[in-house]
Amino acid sequence: MAIIAPSILAADFLRLGDAIEMINRSEAGWVHCDVMDGKFVPNISFGIPVLEAVRRATTKILDVHLMIVEPERYLSVFKSCGADVLTVHQEACIHLHRTLQAIRDLGMKTGVALNPSTPISTLEEVLPLIDVVCLMSVNPGFGGQKFISSVIDKTARLKQMINTSKSSTLIEIDGGVSMANAQTLIQAGADILVAGNFVFTASNPVHTISELANIRPMVNI
Numbered sequence: 001m002a003i004i005a006p007s008i009l010a011a012d013f014l015r016l017g018d019a020i021e022m023i024n025r026s027e028a029g030w031v032h033c034d035v036m037d038g039k040f041v042p043n044i045s046f047g048i049p050v051l052e053a054v055r056r057a058t059t060k061i062l063d064v065h066l067m068i069v070e071p072e073r074y075l076s077v078f079k080s081c082g083a084d085v086l087t088v089h090q091e092a093c094i095h096l097h098r099t100l101q102a103i104r105d106l107g108m109k110t111g112v113a114l115n116p117s118t119p120i121s122t123l124e125e126v127l128p129l130i131d132v133v134c135l136m137s138v139n140p141g142f143g144g145q146k147f148i149s150s151v152i153d154k155t156a157r158l159k160q161m162i163n164t165s166k167s168s169t170l171i172e173i174d175g176g177v178s179m180a181n182a183q184t185l186i187q188a189g190a191d192i193l194v195a196g197n198f199v200f201t202a203s204n205p206v207h208t209i210s211e212l213a214n215i216r217p218m219v220n221i
């Protein structure tokens with residue numbers, strides 16, 4: 001069973017408390033929070049006060065996805081916000097090894113996100129330091145974009161790399177996830193599925209989360 005991480009970027013911010021309460025009631029394992037700075041990505045989302053409020057209300061793992069330049073400047077700030085998993089972009093980190101070590105030293109799980117154009121080989125040397133690789137299946141910056149299907153093969157290759165290195169790194173897929181691609185992603189090796197619009201535009205989001213959470217890989221007979 002995959003871990004489902006609803007992305008609150010797609011929630012109605014006027015009713016954020018209701019969205020968090022819905023996630024609490026659901027089979028979601030994580031709550032995914034997209035922090036954007038208008039520089040690494042061409043959009044600005046939300047930041048520290050919102051994360052603090054989500055932390056107070058959620059019973060789930062707080063999964064913070066930083067789409068910001070120089071994320072190393074803010075690691076302890078996000079720790080104070082209550083992040084459990086802190087994901088930085090490979091493309092935003094000149095000293096990725098040092099940044100990952102610093103995240104672990106602060107007591108958080110490490111995440112590294114890869115843009116669709118960034119090869120998985122860029123992570124080979126640091127794989128033992130990564131708890132979660134977040135493969136972007138859209139170009140980061142906006143919710144509700146079309147799923148880029150080449151991530152399926154990328155997921156399978158990353159899974160192979162993880163198995164070969166005997167590391168316990170998990171694979172998270174972020175962007176355009178829906179019932180139309182979730183089964184294939186899980187089959188390819190995805191452990192965590194982020195879902196924004198697919199969950200929040202559903203007539204019954206709790207049910208939609210349950211459907212995603214209960215997909216099983218097909219058994220080859």
Ligand code: DX5
Pocket residue numbers: 007009010032034065138139140141142143144145174175176177194195196197198
């Ligand atoms: C995109 C964000 C995603 C986004 C996913 O930059 O990182 O987490 O919220 O939303 P959907 O599922 O609508 O593509």
Ligand code: ZN
Pocket residue numbers: 007032033034065174194
């Ligand atoms: Zn995200």
